[in-house]
Amino acid sequence: MEERLKMIYDSFADLEEDMQAAFSSKDKELIKSHFFRSHRLVFKIMDHIERKIQTREYSVLGDYFHCMNVLKKKIGSWYEDLAQLYEEENQEEWAEREWFSGITESTDSIERFIQYAHATLKVHNLYVSKDIKVNLERISAANVIDITSSLKRVRLVINSAVSEHGAVEQANYILAWVDELQKAISNREDLTLALDKVPEEVSLEKAIGELEQLIGLDEVKRKIKDITNWVSFNKLRQEQGFKTEKISLHMVFSGNPGTGKTTVARLVANILKAIGVLSKGHLVEVGRSDLVAEYVGQTAIKTMNKIKEAKGGVLFIDEAYSLVRGSASSDFGIEAIDTLVKSMEDDRNNMVVILAGYPNEMKTFIDSNPGLQSRFKNQIEFPDYSLDELMEITNLLLHQRDYIMTPSASTTFRRMVGKTTLRYPETHGNGRLVRNMIEDAIMAKASFVMEQKARNLPGGDLDLLDETIMGIVEKNRPLAGKKLAGINGMNRL
The missing domain is CATH 1.10.8 (Helicase, Ruva Protein; domain 3)
Incomplete structure (x- = not known):
C-alpha cells in the first residue's frame, strides 16, 4: 500500500474517533464540521485517482477505489446516525435531508432508501403503517401540492432501490401504499381542484393594495405596514453587513367578531410571502377542537399535524384563550400551548402564528402565559366598525x-x-x-x-x-x- 494511502487511512481513523465523540455529546455543529473533514478526504482520494490515471499507474487504482468506497459507506452510516438524532428531537425536515444525504453518499443499503421514504412521509405526518383514510384526513388543499411532490419522490427513490437491490417486501408495500394514497387524493374534488389550480404569485404592491382597500381599520393597516417595513429594513441592513435583530413576527389580533381579523391574517400571509419571509404564504385556520384531543398523549400529535400543515405560512388560532379552560392544570390545552411554543422557536424562520379573539380574554390569556408574552410582541387591536x-x-x-x-x-x-x-x-x-x-x-x-x-x-x-x-x-x-x-x-x- 502506498504511503499516501496509509496517511489517508490514518486520517480517517482519527476522524472516526472524533465523530464518535461528537455523536456521544449530540453536538450537531461539531458533527457537521467532521462531515466537512470527511468530504475533504474523499476529494483527496479522487484527486489521487485522477493523477494515477494520468500517469498510468493502474496497478494501484484498485486500492484507492476501495479506500474511497470504505469512506463513503462510513459517511453514509454517519448521515443515518445524524438523521436518527434529528428524529429523536422531532425535527423531521432535517431528518429527511440527512437520510437523503446518506443515499447520495452510498447506496449499499436498501434499508437507507426505506428509511428515507418513511422520513419524507413523516414530514407531512403521513405513515405507511396507518390506514389510508387516516392519512387522507391530514391532506388539505393547502398542503396537497407538496404532499403529491413528496409521494413522487418516494416512488422514485424506492424504484431506484429496487433496481439496485432487487424487490423486497417493504419496498413493494410502500409502492402499493403510495398508489393507494394517490388514488384516494384523486377521488377528492377539493384536492384535485387545488392540484389543478395555478398558484397566483402575489406581489407586495398587490397585497398592500388589498390591505389599503379594506374599509376602516386605519390603525391596523398602519401597524401591518410598520411590521412589513421593519422586516424589509432588517434585510437591507443584513445585505450591507450591519448587525440585525432577531425578528419575531408572531402576532395577537384582538377584537370582536366580524372586525376583519381573518381577512387581515390572510393578507399578512401574502405580504410575508412577497417579502421572502414565508415560503408558501398560505393561511391555516384552527380552533381548540383542531388542536386539543380527548386522550392523554394525543394533543401534541394533533397540534403538530396543524403546525406541519401551516409551515411556510400562517397558523391562525381563533379564540386562542379557549385552549386553556379556567385554571385546570389537567386540561390538555396546556399541552397544545407547550407544543405550539416549542414549534414557534424551531420553525420561527418559516411560520408565523397569529392568536385571535375577544380583547379582554386575549389580554388575560397572554398575560397569564409568560412563554407567550415573550413571543408575541406584535399585538394589534381591531376596533368595531362605525x-x-x-x-x-x-x-x-x-x-x-x-x-x-x-x-x-x-x-x-x-x-x-x-x-x-x-x-x-x-x-x-x-x-x-x-x-x-x-x-x-x-x-x-x-x-x-x-x-x-x-x-x-x-x-x-x-x-x-x-x-x-x-x-x-x-x-x-x-x-x-x-x-x-x-x-x-x-x-x-
Whole structure:
C-alpha cells in the first residue's frame, strides 16, 4: 500500500474517533464540521485517482477505489446516525435531508432508501403503517401540492432501490401504499381542484393594495405596514453587513367578531410571502377542537399535524384563550400551548402564528402565559366598525353580489343595523352582521318573487332590494318592533 494511502487511512481513523465523540455529546455543529473533514478526504482520494490515471499507474487504482468506497459507506452510516438524532428531537425536515444525504453518499443499503421514504412521509405526518383514510384526513388543499411532490419522490427513490437491490417486501408495500394514497387524493374534488389550480404569485404592491382597500381599520393597516417595513429594513441592513435583530413576527389580533381579523391574517400571509419571509404564504385556520384531543398523549400529535400543515405560512388560532379552560392544570390545552411554543422557536424562520379573539380574554390569556408574552410582541387591536363603515361594507357586498338597494330600503337597513349595534355593542357581529342581513334580504327577495310569479303578478327587477323587501326583513328579525323601544339613542338613528 502506498504511503499516501496509509496517511489517508490514518486520517480517517482519527476522524472516526472524533465523530464518535461528537455523536456521544449530540453536538450537531461539531458533527457537521467532521462531515466537512470527511468530504475533504474523499476529494483527496479522487484527486489521487485522477493523477494515477494520468500517469498510468493502474496497478494501484484498485486500492484507492476501495479506500474511497470504505469512506463513503462510513459517511453514509454517519448521515443515518445524524438523521436518527434529528428524529429523536422531532425535527423531521432535517431528518429527511440527512437520510437523503446518506443515499447520495452510498447506496449499499436498501434499508437507507426505506428509511428515507418513511422520513419524507413523516414530514407531512403521513405513515405507511396507518390506514389510508387516516392519512387522507391530514391532506388539505393547502398542503396537497407538496404532499403529491413528496409521494413522487418516494416512488422514485424506492424504484431506484429496487433496481439496485432487487424487490423486497417493504419496498413493494410502500409502492402499493403510495398508489393507494394517490388514488384516494384523486377521488377528492377539493384536492384535485387545488392540484389543478395555478398558484397566483402575489406581489407586495398587490397585497398592500388589498390591505389599503379594506374599509376602516386605519390603525391596523398602519401597524401591518410598520411590521412589513421593519422586516424589509432588517434585510437591507443584513445585505450591507450591519448587525440585525432577531425578528419575531408572531402576532395577537384582538377584537370582536366580524372586525376583519381573518381577512387581515390572510393578507399578512401574502405580504410575508412577497417579502421572502414565508415560503408558501398560505393561511391555516384552527380552533381548540383542531388542536386539543380527548386522550392523554394525543394533543401534541394533533397540534403538530396543524403546525406541519401551516409551515411556510400562517397558523391562525381563533379564540386562542379557549385552549386553556379556567385554571385546570389537567386540561390538555396546556399541552397544545407547550407544543405550539416549542414549534414557534424551531420553525420561527418559516411560520408565523397569529392568536385571535375577544380583547379582554386575549389580554388575560397572554398575560397569564409568560412563554407567550415573550413571543408575541406584535399585538394589534381591531376596533368595531362605525355605522358609516358598516354601510360602506353593505354597499361593497351588494356590488359584489350584483344587487342594488333603493335609498328608502337603505335607510331602513341602516336603522336595523344601528338598532342591533346599540343593543349588542360587543356581540353584534360587525361585518358579519351586515353580511347576514344582506343574505336575509336576498332570501326574502327570492321568496317574494317566486310567490308573485305563482300568482301571475310582477315581482320587480331581480337585482333590486326595495322598501317592500326591507319591510319583510325587518318584520322577521328578532329585534323588530317594541323590543327596542326603551333603548337610549333609538330616536337618533
